[in-house]
Amino acid sequence: RTVATGPDGRLDTADLRAAVERDRAAGLLPFLVVASAGTVGAGAVDGFGPIADLCEEQGLWMHVDGAYGAFGRLDPAIAHRYAGLERADSLALDPHKWLGVPVDCGCALVRDTEELRGTFSLVPSYLRDESAGALGWFSEYGTEQTRPFRALKVWATIAHKGRAGLARDIARCTALARRLGELVEADAELELLAEVQTSIVAFRHRAPGRDGAARDALNRDLPAAVQRRGRVFVTGARLDRAELLRACLLNAATTEADLHLLLAEVKAAARDLLG
Ligand SMILES: Cc1ncc(COP(=O)(O)O)c(C=O)c1O
Incomplete structure (x- = not known):
């Protein structure tokens, strides 16, 4: 079931409850809620407290997709957004995103390790190991038999930067994102489409003088046009039926000058497309 979100992009708990109750009334068995710690379009973080309350009350497994955004919890400026995350039964997070660990390195944290072992363990006699x-x-804890030593990359990153170093880099990205949000809001040609909750900035070109369809068409074409210019990289997305650009700041080496360059490139590409 896809659950409604509010204007802030966060999951609507009343709609979630209604969906669970509707399914139960229809004789179905709801068992899992997937919440987000950083949505792909706008970087929105769900309100985990009320979701955890509902999951507890209804006996549902609470999973949180924090592949992109879970590490934002390390930044004191936005840590409050993650209140209740610690109540999840499982959490997906990607060290190969915000921690800068080389690809690939996905990670799942599960509250009760026996849940994993009980699900995946399969030890044929030729692999028996009494020691x-x-x-x-x-x-026994996942789908892979032979696996690379991914954990070494995570260990090395944490050993190199330390918790304080990781928190500093993450906080720099969220501060840059808020700054980019301000620059967008101060620019008459551009429009900020969502509150900057983590380090994703969702914005679009206003395409003055064009109707809604033409504005959508422009913003849909903009990411590729910006990339073709070869100076900055930004991707697009569709949110609440609006085409937008999404700048995702994950590299602490980014500077404020890069933010200005990004917006200048977006506007130059828009001028080219609008002719
Ligand atoms: C919120 C979120 N979930 C899941 C994924 C998928 O992660 P991966 O590409 O590591 O499988 C991404 C990004 O790719 C993401 O941002």
């Missing part, structure tokens, strides 16, 4: 100890084989 494996209580932990067993790592392959």
Whole structure:
């Protein structure tokens, strides 16, 4: 079931409850809620407290997709947005995104490790290992048998930067994103389409003098046009039926000059497209 979101892009808990109750009344068995710690379009973080309350009350597994945004929890300026995240049964987070760990390195945290082992464990006799100890084989906790040593990259990143270093880099990205949001709002040609909650800035070109369809067409074409110019990289998305650009700031080496360059390039590409 797709659940409605509010104007801030956060999951509407009343609509979620209604969907669960509707399904139960129809004889179905709801079992899982997937919330977001940083949506792809706008970087919105769901209100986890009320979602966790509902999951507890209804006996539902609470999963949070924090692949992009979970690490924002390390920034004191936005940590409050993540209140209740600690109540999730499972959390997906990608060290290969905001931690800057080389691709690929996805990660799932599960509250109760026995849930993983109970689901995935399959030890054929040729792999029996009496010396494996209580932990067993790592392959008992997921779908992979032979696997690369991905954890080494995460360990090395954390050892290199430390918790404080990671938090500093993450806080720099959210501050840059808020600054970019201000620059967009101060620019008559551009429009900010969502509150900057994490480090994604969703905005569009106003395409003055054009109707809604033409404005959508322009904003849909803009990311590729910006990329063809070869100086900055930005992607597009569709949110609430509006085409937009989404700048996702994950690299602490980004500077304020880069933000100005991004907006200048977007406006130059728009001028080219509008002729
Ligand atoms: C919120 C979110 N979930 C899931 C994914 C998918 O992650 P991956 O490409 O590591 O599988 C992404 C980004 O790609 C994401 O931003």
